[in-house]
Amino acid sequence: MPSGDDDEVAERVWARVRSLVLDRHERKREVCDALGMSFIKIKALRRVAARPLTMSELTEQLNTDRPYTTHVVDELVRRGLVLREQHPEDRRSRVVTVTPAGHDAAALANRILGEPPKAMLAMSSEDLAELDRLTELLVD
Incomplete structure (x- = not known):
């Protein structure tokens, strides 16, 4: 069962993801x-x-x-x-x-919308693999 701390972390992560998609890139x-x-x-x-x-x-x-x-x-x-x-x-x-x-x-349009941000392209293979794994959990 998630704790209150988990809720705060989830809110913080969600805010960063939203910002990444909607604001920064x-x-x-x-x-x-x-x-x-x-x-x-x-x-x-x-x-x-x-x-x-x-x-x-x-x-x-x-x-x-x-x-x-x-x-x-x-x-x-x-x-x-x-x-x-x-x-x-x-x-x-x-x-x-x-x-x-x-x-x-x-x-x-698909090419523009599908282009990852430069910060993501600069990530290590390991970090990208971990992000891929984690985001897969969100969409399934």
């Missing part, structure tokens, strides 16, 4: 600047680049409402990054697919 701003669009549009693009999605699926994955998802997709269509077409099996539904330009933009 904010890739969101970097990717938004590189692609010239908001992060929600980048998030939608990355989801659609992974696989075609219906508007309903995309709405659910983005955790937005339908009108906002429509606004996001309209902008991605306007930029030539995605296509919105009638679902082949359900005429009432629309499917969003990535274009070649959208695929390239999503790949750039």
